[in-house]
Amino acid sequence: MKKLIRICSLLLLLAGCGGLCGCKAVExxxxxxxxxxxxxxxxxxxxxxxxxxxxxWSDINSYLDYNHLKVVLIEEExxxxxxxxxxxxxxxxxxxxxPRNTYVCVTPDxxxxxxxxxxxxxxxxxxxxxxxxxxxxxEKNHLPTIGDLLDDKENQxxxxxxxxxxxxxxxxxxxxxxxxxxxxxxxLRES
Amino acid sequence: MFxxxxxxxxxxxxxxYLFSLVGISTLVIPGKIAEKNGVYGVISxxxxxxxxxxxxxxxxxxxxxxxxxLITYLDRREGxxxxxxxxxxxxxxxxxxxxxxxxxxVFSKLVQKSLTAEENYLLILALIVLVGGYxxxxxxxxxARVYEVMFWFVLIPMFLLxxxxxxxxxxxxxxxxxxxxxGKMLQDGYLCFLPFQTLFFALLLPKYVKKDYNRLxxxxxxxxxxxxxxxxxxFLILVGTFGAEALSKMEFPAVTFLNNVxxxxxxxxxxxxxxxxxxxxxxxxxxxxNIHYGGILLKESVKKGGGKRYLLGILAVVYLLAAGxxxxxxMQEFFFNFFLFFGVxxxxxxxxxxxxxxxxxx
Numbered sequence: 080m081k082k083l084i085r086i087c088s089l090l091l092l093l094a095g096c097g098g099l100c101g102c103k104a105v106e107x108x109x110x111x112x113x114x115x116x117x118x119x120x121x122x123x124x125x126x127x128x129x130x131x132x133x134x135x136w137s138d139i140n141s142y143l144d145y146n147h148l149k150v151v152l153i154e155e156e157x158x159x160x161x162x163x164x165x166x167x168x169x170x171x172x173x174x175x176x177x178p179r180n181t182y183v184c185v186t187p188d189x190x191x192x193x194x195x196x197x198x199x200x201x202x203x204x205x206x207x208x209x210x211x212x213x214x215x216x217x218e219k220n221h222l223p224t225i226g227d228l229l230d231d232k233e234n235q236x237x238x239x240x241x242x243x244x245x246x247x248x249x250x251x252x253x254x255x256x257x258x259x260x261x262x263x264x265x266x267l268r269e270s
Numbered sequence: 271m272f273x274x275x276x277x278x279x280x281x282x283x284x285x286x287y288l289f290s291l292v293g294i295s296t297l298v299i300p301g302k303i304a305e306k307n308g309v310y311g312v313i314s315x316x317x318x319x320x321x322x323x324x325x326x327x328x329x330x331x332x333x334x335x336x337x338x339x340l341i342t343y344l345d346r347r348e349g350x351x352x353x354x355x356x357x358x359x360x361x362x363x364x365x366x367x368x369x370x371x372x373x374x375x376v377f378s379k380l381v382q383k384s385l386t387a388e389e390n391y392l393l394i395l396a397l398i399v400l401v402g403g404y405x406x407x408x409x410x411x412x413x414a415r416v417y418e419v420m421f422w423f424v425l426i427p428m429f430l431l432x433x434x435x436x437x438x439x440x441x442x443x444x445x446x447x448x449x450x451x452x453g454k455m456l457q458d459g460y461l462c463f464l465p466f467q468t469l470f471f472a473l474l475l476p477k478y479v480k481k482d483y484n485r486l487x488x489x490x491x492x493x494x495x496x497x498x499x500x501x502x503x504x505f506l507i508l509v510g511t512f513g514a515e516a517l518s519k520m521e522f523p524a525v526t527f528l529n530n531v532x533x534x535x536x537x538x539x540x541x542x543x544x545x546x547x548x549x550x551x552x553x554x555x556x557x558x559x560n561i562h563y564g565g566i567l568l569k570e571s572v573k574k575g576g577g578k579r580y581l582l583g584i585l586a587v588v589y590l591l592a593a594g595x596x597x598x599x600x601m602q603e604f605f606f607n608f609f610l611f612f613g614v615x616x617x618x619x620x621x622x623x624x625x626x627x628x629x630x631x632x
Binding site for chain 2: 089092105172178179180226229230231232233234235236237
């Protein structure tokens, strides 16, 4: 009997703790899921993000859940300022904002890519991810992710080639590759 | 119905110890030893492992001389009144509770980081400590049985994980041309010995197993050997995957590693969540071991009876310590330095001192 009371009280206690587990959770309808984040410089030359969401009703004022993020698109102008690039990486490393397996691409004009994406049947983040995954599969190579850039910021041992995206006739395509050499943007391009 | 005579088999000792040694070492050590010496950190692990084996041989000699477990030996030789003995036991109990607090902290952080990122840390911690307390009340035998059953369920995913991750290794990160810093290598060797401090509890185990010291210490030695092997495998794979510098900046490289491994095929896609179980079980085993023996040592040092009330007190202290470690950052460094300069040296010195004290009295 004593044992039964002990087990019951423990179960009650655990259930009590378990009951509290939902208190802090943000409900699904209160979350927004960015599928692509464009990193660019504002008119004041400050780092700014532009988000592309999975649904049109999402907005940046709700809770941003980055778990479905597919692509981080960095504007070329942003990469010209190495300090800004390093600060950006330090910040996302500290905050662990973006998933490490998110693809990273470069573009001369982020707005152009975002606007082109609006005409697509799926969101532009998923579209670019599909494009990159197909390329990886066909060419049997590995395209750089946020995790690769974060690691190389510390290791400074490798050269990563970020796909450069451009929009042409309503289509997004890879024109060439931007080199991040030994942890720093090199401004070098290769096809 | 299962037998409940508080006795465990040598196979259970091996499994219990392997779980206790693998968890915290694979989580904490790789990041700490990679910074200065990169891949040569392996030498530090080997040094730490060699120290642990020496320590185990020393414990075996002490245990053989005592001819029983530490508590019974001290009771027979010293009675209950010796202040020095009681002080030493209290100190050891304190060390065990501090270790349990640290493990509870790492465990809760791990759960928060990998599974329930938005959940309250204190709530996760409360659940872990409560379940830990329940497992300790269940007794060593039921815990040993659980770990015995879970053993392959935990180890097979671990080996699978190591195997899958081999293809992600980049040999450029091994950087064999790096000039090793021998002083740091020695320091790291001692650091690698820290997670093996639980070997000390081998002196309390004879009460729960058949009186065969050779087999008892062989089981623990085997667990230590496998534990060191797994740590080396993990370390090399982590260095090869992330690079030494990046590895040294990570809080829990193993968690980052799990998110990084590409599991192919639909069935394996969400295997990372299951693989977190490797660390959940191993950390749980280590925390319980420390709570269990901390309770025994505390009870013996206070000598006032009180049954399970000690456990409640210990659980409360473990909870407070783990909460403090999360919110008061300097506490982490204090704990680290305590284990480095006081905790582990005393675990090494005290068995010999107890033996000498007992002999003198006899």
